[in-house]
Amino acid sequence: MRVLLGPLGDEGATILRIYAWNVTHGGGAARAPNEYRIQLTGEMPENVPGETTIVLGWSSTFRTFAGWDATVHGHRSSNSPSLQIREETLVSANSIGLAAALRNSDDVVVAFRAELLAVYCLNAEEIHSDTAAEIAELLNEIAASAHDVVEDTQPDPVTESRHKIARVVTTNFRAWDFGRRINLAYRGRCSVCTIQLALTEAAHIIPVAWPGSTDLTSNGLSLCRNHHRAYDANLLSITPGYVVEISALRGRSLRAASLEGGLDELMAFDGATLAVVPDAMADRPRPEFLNTGREARRWVG
Ligand SMILES: [Zn+2]
Incomplete structure (x- = not known):
């Protein structure tokens, strides 16, 4: 071949x-x-x-x-x-x-x-x-x-x-291993909406390029593709206390651009507690990582 x-x-x-x-x-x-x-x-x-x-x-x-x-x-x-x-x-x-x-x-x-x-x-x-x-x-x-x-x-x-x-090899292997561990820890479920269907991805809480980012499972979240994109686009965030937040600011600018389809459904998660976290305490998102992640992403809410 x-x-x-x-x-x-x-x-x-x-x-x-x-x-x-x-x-x-x-x-x-x-x-x-x-x-x-x-x-x-x-x-x-x-x-x-x-x-x-x-x-x-x-x-x-x-x-x-x-x-x-x-x-x-x-x-x-x-x-x-x-x-x-x-x-x-x-x-x-x-x-x-x-x-x-x-x-x-x-x-x-x-x-x-x-x-x-x-x-x-x-x-x-x-x-x-x-x-x-x-x-x-x-x-x-x-x-x-x-x-x-x-x-x-x-x-x-x-x-x-x-x-x-x-x-x-290290870069590729660790990326693969991080994804594998996140998938196992969350049993393939989105931590925001619980969907499985092999539609989830591993998201770094502190972005990879940011100082202090690690491949520890506790620096990761399992998110469906939509929520992963929303997370990276600062439309969705997770507080250090595991509360889901949807950005009112981003919501307003999406409405202004006539792109608000699905926004109400997304807003329904605002204020909800993270639906899925790993069983093992050590694997759960670490509050200080969530905090640094929000700083790195310049989350304003
Ligand atoms: Zn989801």
Whole structure:
């Protein structure tokens, strides 16, 4: 499969040549019980100048992809070549999103959840560069660090790494992980109107670009798309005491622009207590974050 990312003719566009097989256990007494693999059959991976070749395995058991270095294996001659990955790596990726393992001194295999496929594809060349051991360690560190993001953000060894990949993967991985945690904590419900229908999104309370913003679950809200847009447009806000406020000022300017359709329905939430908050106290929106979020957004009510 060939995939073009970016506008056609743009120098920045990336052409991906993707080869994908199913990851299976393979069985047989000769195989280690924890070894999974893809059996390369049919068309062999080929490196074409100007294209990025990706070799992938999909494990339906662990719901994760595995990615191998296409350059190392593309030229191996064997009647029945296969690429291996250990069960632990797949299990780990299934549970925390991303895991890497060293296969030998110069090769890293990466397992990741489907949501991270684009991040992997766009960074596969760097992930499988000549510093495999370092990269494997770095990727595992990124995956582990997102889950124990605590209090303040000290200088982060991951983002200070000399590898560009650390910054790129960290940003994407943490955004994905933040969304996953918010979705779990709110059980996919909008905290204002309770709608589910897979229509909710994770919203940062203190905007990402604002100093002091974090990816803690307590700096997030689960909001349906309408309420997320309203929140970002300062039409809706949440007080540090979890009270929903609808901006009278914005309401007036919408009326003046003859755009008041739905305003009465929205106004019905004004003064209501937040309908959904996470069960765990630590995951609930932190009042000081809500306060700073309102300052950052210049909420006037
Ligand atoms: Zn909503």
